[in-house]
Amino acid sequence: MGRDTYVHHPVFARLYPTMGRAMERAGMTERRQALLARLTGQVIEVGAGDGLNFAQYPTTVARVLAVEPEPHLRSLARTAASQAPVLVEVVDGRAERLPAADATADAVVVSMVLCSVHDQDTALREMHRVLKPGGQLRFLEHVQADTSGLARVQRVLDATIWPRVAGGCHTGRDTAASIERSGFVIERLDRFLFPDARTPASFHILGTAVRSGSS
Template sequence: MAKALVFFLRLCFQLLALPIYVLSLLGIWGPFCKKVFFPAFLEKFTVSYNRKTLRQKQELFGNLLAFAGLSGELRLLEIGTGTGSNFQFFPGNCKVICTDPNPHFQRSLAKSIAQNQHLRFDNFLVTPAEDLHQVADSSVDVVVSTLVLCSVRSVKGALSEVYRVLKPGGAFYFLEHVAADRSSWEYFWQQVYFPTWKLLFDGCCLTREIWTDLDKANFSDVKLQRIYVPLHWTPIQPHIIGYAVK
């Protein structure tokens, strides 16, 4: 009965979004989404998201310098940098390497860089998190990921690359929305929204249980908390936050 209801409601949402499905079949929506819609959406969304997660981000990134090298400089790689909304939370004496598979964030990213003169920036690498071949093994102190693992093609592959580029004793910091409890109404609606949400928001998956991938990723220690971010009327309120040490 529940599966039938999910199927029916999914179909309803797909019918409402039918023009976008048609544009997708014609090969128009994907390029438009990456170049225009998603960068514009993310620029506005991250302002609200940072306001709602201000305390959590301040606490999460508050001990980044504990992982700095002997020189005192922190070499930080951010996967899925997007608009650069996390830069304000990174400490001084920090060199940032930015990566993202979408090259169309230049305007908002340049603005964030200009607003965060306390940081030094390396090259912007256009590459997915599953393929960080331009970053050497054991070369960074910290990797940061916020709202990224929901849309990678392979969470396992992304975490494998994160682990590879981290120095021994380095840390992977994460803040990710995840699947709700499977017995909850939240999870029911995540299943309903899933296909249309993924199409609208550049591959964002609603029902990933990312904590299980972290448990299997060979980190020596994982410090993880579950939180709810008050993103009302959205299916992405359940989150995990923390860091994992190599």
């Protein structure tokens, strides 16, 4: 395993499945279903974690290439893949250097991932690269707050303790703007609070963007 792909968050990786199950009980399952609804063909899921999305893929998907750099989560994802309703291959890799050829995916899926990648713009350019022209980027992310006061709190958290305790996560990224800056056209964007309270980590977006350009 090369240094450019290795990610190791031993404590966070062991807490992550428990946090994910708590979010599902609180209503995130419906958001994941909306994220993946009506997908078809070849899909790349970036930052698959422990494979929580796998059970929600529609059977119209031919294959999912699930990329996960953290070893413990990748092991859990392989177990989840064996029970998925579609073919899922779990591989090592990072968002900034996806193990896929140009223009080979019908869709790329990211779920609570763009908050934690080291270089968001590079990761999004990679997603643009592997998508076929007209291919979809499906995203479910927590993002920058909508008030200056909470945005300031997010900046303080992101500059200090939050990334250290949350596996590199940042609460205050303007992910929708980054998606558009990277050559995508956002076709659907739903902003919501989860949980239903105004905290630094509760601002989320769910949507679909399309890869623009012919090459």
